[in-house]
Amino acid sequence: MIGAAPEIGRNARQPRLLARIVARPSGAVGLALVILHVGVALLAPFLVPHDFAAQNADAILLPPSTRYWFGTDMLGRDVFTRTLLGGREAMLICTIATALAVFWGGIVGILVALVGGWIDNAVMRCADALMSMPWILFVMIFVAALGTGTATLIPILSVSYGLSVVYLARSAALEFVTRDFVLAAQARGESRRTIIFRELLPNVRDSLAVQGAMQWSWMILGVSSLSYLGMGVPPPNPDWGLMVADARSIMSAAPWTAIFPMLALSSLIIGANLAVDATAKALGIDRNARGQG
Amino acid sequence: MNFARRKLNIGRMAGALALLTAAWSQPALADKVLRMAHDLSMGGSESLDPLSPVRFWEVNDLLYSRLIRLTEAGEMEPELALSWEPNADATEWTIRLRDGVKFHDGSAVDAEDVKFSLERINDPALESPVTSVLGMIQSVEVIDPLTARVVLSTKHAGLPILLTDYRVRIIPSGSGDTIASSGIGSGPFKLDEYDPEGTTRLVANPDYWEGAPKLDSIEYVAIPDADARIQALLGGQLDFSRIAPEQEPLFAGRSDFVLSEFPAGGWFGLVFRTDTEPFTDPRVRKAVRVAVNREEMAKLMTGEGHATVTCDNPVKANDPYRADIVCPQDIDLARKLLAEAGYPDGISFDLHTSNLETGMVRFAEVYQQQVAPAGIKVNIVMAPSDGYWDDVWMKETVVVTSWDERPADQILNEAYRSGSSWNESYFSNPEFDALLDKARASLDFAEARQAMVDAQVMLFEAGGTLIPYQQNIQFAYKKSLDGIRPVIEDQMRWHLVDKTEE
Numbered sequence: 001m002i003g004a005a006p007e008i009g010r011n012a013r014q015p016r017l018l019a020r021i022v023a024r025p026s027g028a029v030g031l032a033l034v035i036l037h038v039g040v041a042l043l044a045p046f047l048v049p050h051d052f053a054a055q056n057a058d059a060i061l062l063p064p065s066t067r068y069w070f071g072t073d074m075l076g077r078d079v080f081t082r083t084l085l086g087g088r089e090a091m092l093i094c095t096i097a098t099a100l101a102v103f104w105g106g107i108v109g110i111l112v113a114l115v116g117g118w119i120d121n122a123v124m125r126c127a128d129a130l131m132s133m134p135w136i137l138f139v140m141i142f143v144a145a146l147g148t149g150t151a152t153l154i155p156i157l158s159v160s161y162g163l164s165v166v167y168l169a170r171s172a173a174l175e176f177v178t179r180d181f182v183l184a185a186q187a188r189g190e191s192r193r194t195i196i197f198r199e200l201l202p203n204v205r206d207s208l209a210v211q212g213a214m215q216w217s218w219m220i221l222g223v224s225s226l227s228y229l230g231m232g233v234p235p236p237n238p239d240w241g242l243m244v245a246d247a248r249s250i251m252s253a254a255p256w257t258a259i260f261p262m263l264a265l266s267s268l269i270i271g272a273n274l275a276v277d278a279t280a281k282a283l284g285i286d287r288n289a290r291g292q293g
Numbered sequence: 294m295n296f297a298r299r300k301l302n303i304g305r306m307a308g309a310l311a312l313l314t315a316a317w318s319q320p321a322l323a324d325k326v327l328r329m330a331h332d333l334s335m336g337g338s339e340s341l342d343p344l345s346p347v348r349f350w351e352v353n354d355l356l357y358s359r360l361i362r363l364t365e366a367g368e369m370e371p372e373l374a375l376s377w378e379p380n381a382d383a384t385e386w387t388i389r390l391r392d393g394v395k396f397h398d399g400s401a402v403d404a405e406d407v408k409f410s411l412e413r414i415n416d417p418a419l420e421s422p423v424t425s426v427l428g429m430i431q432s433v434e435v436i437d438p439l440t441a442r443v444v445l446s447t448k449h450a451g452l453p454i455l456l457t458d459y460r461v462r463i464i465p466s467g468s469g470d471t472i473a474s475s476g477i478g479s480g481p482f483k484l485d486e487y488d489p490e491g492t493t494r495l496v497a498n499p500d501y502w503e504g505a506p507k508l509d510s511i512e513y514v515a516i517p518d519a520d521a522r523i524q525a526l527l528g529g530q531l532d533f534s535r536i537a538p539e540q541e542p543l544f545a546g547r548s549d550f551v552l553s554e555f556p557a558g559g560w561f562g563l564v565f566r567t568d569t570e571p572f573t574d575p576r577v578r579k580a581v582r583v584a585v586n587r588e589e590m591a592k593l594m595t596g597e598g599h600a601t602v603t604c605d606n607p608v609k610a611n612d613p614y615r616a617d618i619v620c621p622q623d624i625d626l627a628r629k630l631l632a633e634a635g636y637p638d639g640i641s642f643d644l645h646t647s648n649l650e651t652g653m654v655r656f657a658e659v660y661q662q663q664v665a666p667a668g669i670k671v672n673i674v675m676a677p678s679d680g681y682w683d684d685v686w687m688k689e690t691v692v693v694t695s696w697d698e699r700p701a702d703q704i705l706n707e708a709y710r711s712g713s714s715w716n717e718s719y720f721s722n723p724e725f726d727a728l729l730d731k732a733r734a735s736l737d738f739a740e741a742r743q744a745m746v747d748a749q750v751m752l753f754e755a756g757g758t759l760i761p762y763q764q765n766i767q768f769a770y771k772k773s774l775d776g777i778r779p780v781i782e783d784q785m786r787w788h789l790v791d792k793t794e795e
Contacts, residue, residue: 053658074539236673250542
């Protein structure tokens with residue numbers, strides 16, 4: 001057996017995955033929401049009726065109207081425009097950071113599962129120590145030290161979110177490291193790299209994909225929280241977290257400044273969660289069985 | 294009054310936390326307790342030493358008396374001093390003290406205490422920011438128990454107005470080492486419990502020289518977050534707070550609150566460090582200021598009628614020493630100045646701000662938008678609010694700043710004289726310093742005014758601080774409070790404030 005490792009459970013994938021996801025109402029709704037959000041994020045620059053940064057001293061805190069569908073904010077900017085654009089930066093940051101987190105977390109998790117012994121122990125105890133810190137504190141320490149901005153957020157997020165991927169990849173890979181095909185590969189004298197990439201990775205790929213999608217939605221919420229706290233996307237970029245933070249002091253008098261970005265953020269996160277759940281079920285992965293993040 | 298709101302708050306989350314931890318029990322009905330909040334701007338090191346750089350100004354105002362204070366109309370009136378007379382060339386001032394005033398520990402306030410309190414200002418160990426204001430006090434002689442003579446190192450006709458500084462308080466002679474925790478003064482309230490991170494409690498001083506306070510006690514709760522303070526006020530946990538213009542609508546339909554507003558000289562500003570490229574060039578400094586549409590900025594930030602447009606002039610509108618400067622937005626001039634300074638393609642810089650005070654981030658956003666057409670590219674950097682005044686202000690090249698009003702002589706010396714400890718733009722100009730000296734030494738008002746006006750014009754031409762407008766102060770307080778006047782907090786007569794049944 002020279003070719004790729006058998007992909008256990010791959011057959012279940014065959015009748016088209018997408019059809020199986022949307023067969024569940026929750027999956028259909030979730031996927032629709034995610035597609036809507038991604039579509040809006042991609043097309044928003046061509047859709048928005050106003051300049052997102054244009055300030056207007058004569059249009060401060062106007063309620064929703066035909067001219068300003070979602071009203072205006074404290075600087076007279078159009079809330080509709082800013083809501084449409086408000087997810088772009090967070091989604092971009094989270095997409096890149098998720099890819100990095102899944103990549104390094106997956107490799108490290110599989111590697112320690114394969115190597116075992118004291119290295120496995122040492123790495124996992126370090127991960128335990130880091131995971132014991134509340135997420136927001138962990139990120140805040142780095143943001144406070146390194147400053148905010150896309151260039152610092154992406155590595156910080158990929159490191160902090162990658163930790164839970166390490167656990168998942170390790171436990172998923174542990175199921176396979178004692179299987180015959182891995183032992184056979186070792187007996188053949190295959191390099192560790194080959195075993196990881198050719199034998200183990202294909203088998204944990206689905207779990208990692210589901211975990212990654214989940215991470216992505218958590219990360220969106222995380223970036224919005226950071227922006228809300230003033231540590232995420234810098235102004236004047238429209239960002240939902242930042243918009244809610246700005247609106248905070250006048251929320252009860254001008255609710256439209258907060259409600260629309262909140263709705264946008266929550267619908268994206270709910271949609272992503274529903275879609276991921278449906279995907280996991282369609283793939284036959286029981287997400288609750290693994291200690292996830 | 295005259296304090297810069299130096300805030301080190303511990304982030305937005307902390308506001309909510311503070312609210313939770315501040316959920317104290319209701320006092321007994323019979324007690325008239327006034328509850329207010331402070332912003333924990335010194336991160337818990339708030340000091341009861343009035344001269345400390347981390348002074349707990351709200352509480353110190355209640356604990357200690359000054360020699361001279363300002364009336365609502367801004368005129369000087371006797372507090373502990375009954376009279377103040379200069380010698381012929383204003384190098385010595387003789388101060389007569391009020392008789393029969395007692396400190397909280399029962400001892401009498403006399404000339405020894407005045408000598409101790411004023412000479413302390415220039416104790417280098419204290420590192421007091423007041424040194425830049427009253428550094429000319431050479432010594433104080435005790436003539437008799439109720440008469441002191443202040444000897445100056447230079448002529449100064451304006452000494453009395455400087456003695457109204459909110460930090461220049463009279464404390465018992467020899468109490469320098471204990472004052473930071475004892476809080477013994479001669480003010481209307483006495484210290485009961487000092488807990489800057491929790492609730493600091495003051496009780497009425499029945500022996501106060503102006504008469505016993507009408508309230509039984511005042512509590513100051515630490516709530517670092519501006520919005521959390523407003524929520525605490527709306528929720529009935531506080532009785533009194535400053536508010537921002539955009540928060541006015543939150544009180545619509547709340548007949549249990551009173552709003553008041555009065556012109557004041559405080560501002561949000563931008564500081565460009567004059568010792569750092571490219572702002573070492575006065576042309577660049579002027580360009581980044583004339584590119585601003587101040588009228589529009591004031592309207593965007595405060596709405597209609599809540600601010601007075603200002604041309605980078607720290608002296609407030611109704612101060613007799615204020616210079617009249619006109620400064621319409623001039624994008625062409627900004628471009629020209631930048632080109633002359635060697636930046637034909639414009640400049641780009643990081644502007645540091647924080648969620649420390651309501652509007653500080655918006656202020657940066659408005660600036661960023663307004664100056665863009667002049668080729669000035671501003672990158673807003675959000676700094677953590679915790680430690681902002683320690684780690685960002687006076688450290689980073691361009692920052693948002695926030696000051697409350699001060700008399701002309703005080704603010705010009707404190708914020709712009711070479712080497713002064715709160716000279717935030719590191720402005721250093723011997724001609725400017727000489728004008729300030731001239732104003733101080735002049736015994737003729739017109740001459741002193743001219744020197745101050747020239748100094749202010751110099752700031753507009755070459756300074757490193759943008760002051761686009763000065764903002765009114767707005768209070769919101771419970772209707773059950775009586776005696777709240779439209780004056781900045783340290784001019785308030787707190788012993789006359791009363792609380793009726795709600």
